[in-house]
Amino acid sequence: MYRSQRLGLKYLTASTVMFGAMIAFGVLSSIYYIRPGFLLNVFNFSTAKIIHIDGLVIWLLMGFLGAIYWFLPQELEREVEGIALAEILFWVFCAAVAVVVVVFLFVQYGSATEASMWFINQGRKYVEAPRWAALGIAAVMGVFAFNVIGTAVKARKSTGILTVLILDLVPLVVLYFDAFPEMRNMSQDLFWWWWLVHLWVEATWEVLIGCIMAWTLIHLVGASRRVVESWLYVEVALVLGTGILGLGHHYFWIGTPRYWFAIGGFFSALEPLPLLGMVVHAVYDAGSHHLRAANRPAFYWTLAEAFGNFIGGGVWGFMMTLPQINMYSHGTQWTASHGHFAFWGAYGCGVIAVLYLALEKSRGYEGIDGRAWKWSFALLNIGMLGMVGALLVAGMDQAFYERAIGGSTWNAFLAMQGRPWFIEGMWTRFASGLLFACGYGILVYDLLAARPREATVSDSMAAAGS
């Protein structure tokens, strides 16, 4: 195993741990909705939520880094350039995350000074981590980009997938600069903030996971490189072709000009198209392998990625993206429903697929199967569907009563929180979150205890050419 692959395994392990932390704080956050006054002034909702959503970003980023450190040396058939520095920075990254979490837990917030921004809490969604930590993350990503690009330069070659990844890394890292400034004008703040968030999760991250899935397909089912690369180019064209100006669907209500209604709405409405293409491709691949692959969990999580991305991002997104609907769905639990589903489908499932693939290869197994992964797969997905469904019902009720009828005042908000469907939605979300957490527990058990797949009769028949 290359050193880079060992580092990849470390990142994937850290990613799995952060996934657990995210779930823990997610379940905690959901309790505040069902127990009024829970931990008031001891540990407020905002702090629990911050660790939940920042944990989301960190576990996925670590998953991406782990995947790429795993695949890169195999792609170029050489050790990764600057790997020693990357190994040190892994520990620095983990330590920084730990310190940030400890400060969130025990200090929580500071007074209105620059010192608070630098050392405690920046208070901007997803990027609340204090500036010193943001610098640390920027350094980790900078070194990561150097590792990737430097290896290609030293090897004097690149592949199609790697070139797409390298070109994608540049905007991905540059966009992170929005994690630093504190802008007086809220319209301007949100304008640039959406460059970071949307152009990460609906553009550069989509390309990134596309590259990772391309490598996964090659190593999982022996997909042809040419096929996978051609498809990657098609997907990149469609995802960026729709996603770059689809950014405008966040510019309806923040004070920006009205032309964003047409531009944002139009391109956003096109965003499901590449996702439908991914579904077709996934069904094609699944069918052509007769729903069999040696590493069954990785295979099924890859399928889940394609479908989850389409339904969570495409279907749920399209429901709420047109301005006439969005006026009422904006900033409600409906948004949270879409957010949870899309992140899970587009990125969570993909990282789990890589976890299983790396697990198989690193232990020298020929395939993976068993019962535990199926339980984990079922509980995680059913738990997610439960959460998303509950939030959708609560959110639609909210859009109807609080926004459309109530006019979004303080009293309309409070009245809404007491409505029966809303309360039931919050309880259902909490219960589903517990299911999801159980699924995670079994996932961890399976990753630790997974056994190689035993060859079956149907396998030998397939090999014999039936």
Place this chain on the structure above:
Amino acid sequence: MTPSQMLATAILLGGFVAAAGACGLLYCAARISGHKLLRAGGYVSYAALCLIAFALVAFTPLHVGWKVLIAASCAVYLMIPPVTWRYLTRLHREEKIQWYPTSSAR
């Protein structure tokens, strides 16, 4: 737009993309297995997609530009599965792909 119209329109919009996805899934599954039920399912989703598009255009208070977009999207969604399928089969044929599971990397 009344609150009820808003919710109904949103549900139709979600159903529209869901039907497109079902079309894609069932079309491809039918092409792989040749199963009659899957083919029938494909046609049903196809019909559902057109019906939902019609409902969105005829009965919702969306602005006319969005209605034109939905009608055009309906046509495009219908084309995506067969076009993508054709592209994928040609691409794989060029590579003379073996359809057997393998765990070794290429």
Place this chain on the structure above:
Amino acid sequence: MAELEQRYTQDPLFWRAGAIATTIFMSMVLAALTIDTLRQITPGSPRVPSYDVVNNSITYEFDPARAEYAPKVGGEELIFGHKYSAEEASDLVGKGKLVIQSRACIDCHTFFGNGAYYAPDLTRAWMDPVWMRYAGPKRADKLAVFLMHPLRLGARAMPDLHIQRDEAEAAVAYLKWMSSVDSNGFPDRFGAASGQ
């Protein structure tokens, strides 16, 4: 024709060229729109008033010409017994933003609908019917006192975030300025249900 189509579409480089061209084109359009948008949201523009609007009355009314609700800036209505110069107002609003960030208000509340959904949207909080019963100067005081010592109203209690008097005044000024921004009618019908 079919042969030509096949030759091109089977060539990965065709799609690669397409991906590059599409990305560059869309990025250029985004860059151009960004330049225009930033200009239009600079304080002092028609969409975003300058910070010294905190010296004026701000209401939210239905505009028949636009068929939507829009903020309306009126005559003088001071807060905290002080008429702020442009620079003072800018500093005050700047401090208000620091308060909002240091206390991570956006992780319970929403601003222009962005944030967390645990607490009410604050876009028009300055004009909320709960506060509208007070005229401007008194309203500002009441709001500031609330921020410093939040009352438990309804089932959703706001925590005590140790906000000092000067921070509270800055945050109130921020909310007042923010309520004057033209957000294309969001939130719709704010205050209409209670007959404002």
